[in-house]
Amino acid sequence: MPLDYDKLMALSAELGYRLMESGAEIYRVEESMQLLLHAYGVTFGEVFAIPNCIIVTLTAPDGRPVTQIRRVPAHGTNLDQVERLNDLCRRLCRGTPPLDEAAALLEETLRRPRSYSLPVQLFAYFLGCGSFVLFFGGSWRDGLCGGVCGTILGLCLTGMNRLRTNAFFKTIAGALISALIAVLLVGLRLGAHQDRIIIGTLMVLVPGIAFTNAMRDVMAGDMVAGISKITEALFIGAAIALGTALALGLARMLGGG
Amino acid sequence: MAVWNSLLFPCLCAFGGCLGFCFLFNVHGPNMLLCALGGTLGWMAYLLCAPLVHSDIIQSFLAALVISVWSEVMARLRKCPVTTYLLLALFPLVPGGGIYYTMEHAMAGETQAFLDSLLHTLGLAGALAVGVLMVASVARLFTAWRQRRR
Numbered sequence: 001m002p003l004d005y006d007k008l009m010a011l012s013a014e015l016g017y018r019l020m021e022s023g024a025e026i027y028r029v030e031e032s033m034q035l036l037l038h039a040y041g042v043t044f045g046e047v048f049a050i051p052n053c054i055i056v057t058l059t060a061p062d063g064r065p066v067t068q069i070r071r072v073p074a075h076g077t078n079l080d081q082v083e084r085l086n087d088l089c090r091r092l093c094r095g096t097p098p099l100d101e102a103a104a105l106l107e108e109t110l111r112r113p114r115s116y117s118l119p120v121q122l123f124a125y126f127l128g129c130g131s132f133v134l135f136f137g138g139s140w141r142d143g144l145c146g147g148v149c150g151t152i153l154g155l156c157l158t159g160m161n162r163l164r165t166n167a168f169f170k171t172i173a174g175a176l177i178s179a180l181i182a183v184l185l186v187g188l189r190l191g192a193h194q195d196r197i198i199i200g201t202l203m204v205l206v207p208g209i210a211f212t213n214a215m216r217d218v219m220a221g222d223m224v225a226g227i228s229k230i231t232e233a234l235f236i237g238a239a240i241a242l243g244t245a246l247a248l249g250l251a252r253m254l255g256g257g
Numbered sequence: 258m259a260v261w262n263s264l265l266f267p268c269l270c271a272f273g274g275c276l277g278f279c280f281l282f283n284v285h286g287p288n289m290l291l292c293a294l295g296g297t298l299g300w301m302a303y304l305l306c307a308p309l310v311h312s313d314i315i316q317s318f319l320a321a322l323v324i325s326v327w328s329e330v331m332a333r334l335r336k337c338p339v340t341t342y343l344l345l346a347l348f349p350l351v352p353g354g355g356i357y358y359t360m361e362h363a364m365a366g367e368t369q370a371f372l373d374s375l376l377h378t379l380g381l382a383g384a385l386a387v388g389v390l391m392v393a394s395v396a397r398l399f400t401a402w403r404q405r406r407r
Contacts, residue, residue, distance in 0.1 A: 078282070131270045203353045212385070215386040
């Protein structure tokens with residue numbers, strides 16, 4: 001039976017789209033799609049990806065070009081999904097099952113998302129932020145305050161994610177709220193070092209991920225993707241500073257200092 | 258006691274912080290432990306090389322090297338993407354404090370201190386980036402060399 005190029009195209013585009021959506025690096029997206037096309041015997045295929053768009057095109061044996069463009073919306077990071085899609089891509093390339101079967105495998109991988117429940121995530125915010133406050137030299141009580149700020153920040157972020165708020169505003173609002181609570185807790189004499197509590201809590205928002213991924217993209221030669229992600233990281237850094245500054249300014253106004 | 262305060266306790270906190278963030282980026286199973294261990298190792302390297310180099314930018318660079326090597330090795334052993342290990346383990350090194358103090362100086366109108374800490378923060382981020390880049394490039398070379406030999 002001859003290969004159905006439309007189906008192959010759809011499969012490869014879907015794989016790339018899902019990888020991108022879960023926060024994989026650009027070169028991983030391009031390489032996975034390219035490998036998949038090669039595994040199914042397509043030698044005339046080109047894949048091009050930038051952070052919010054994937055273009056894949058191939059030439060069928062009868063000379064007919066097939067192209068698909070997928071626009072990738074703003075997304076978070078889901079490392080578990082990257083891992084499982086990467087594993088799936090490896091298996092598909094090794095075994096090259098019939099395309100219908102491969103599409104079913106992909107669908108099944110996506111249908112069973114493993115994610116943590118909200119209480120576990122809030123606990124993780126508490127643990128992560130609290131530990132980072134201690135890490136930056138806070139006392140035990142500062143650590144507890146940081147944990148509380150982190151948990152509330154987590155609640156806000158979850159709520160804003162459900163409303164699909166854009167990243168810049170989400171960061172400003174998150175930084176504002178967590179810094180306000182830190183100021184409040186220090187004002188109530190529950191915590192001692194306001195700066196350490198705020199810094200520890202802000203670690204959740206810090207654009208380390210965007211920055212590291214950007215660097216890996218630059219190294220792989222994807223300058224456009226790298227530069228756009230570095231810009232994103234700088235903007236998010238500025239948003240953190242802005243949100244915290246707003247909170248401290250407000251606190252100073254209300255405190256009369 | 259001195260060792261506990263200056264070395265073990267910060268590393269323990271780095272471990273806890275990375276472990277907490279593993280949940281947030283949806284990492285499961287033994288990978289969580291490996292990510293957190295990577296962060297701990299990186300911070301240990303940062304602290305241990307402090308007396309040798311006297312510059313936190315170079316310390317960050319060396320720690321990023323250690324973390325990247327750890328991530329590349331773990332990724333190959335466990336057949337997982339490198340990103341998983343790298344992203345989480347780098348968290349303790351990310352200059353969150355730099356952003357905060359830069360903002361504070363800007364608010365206080367201390368232009369000189371603001372510029373100083375801004376450049377310092379960018380320097381720290383750059384050091385991380387260069388460390389990660391170097392190890393990733395060497396890993397690519399190594400893979401290419403092995404494929405050619407085959």
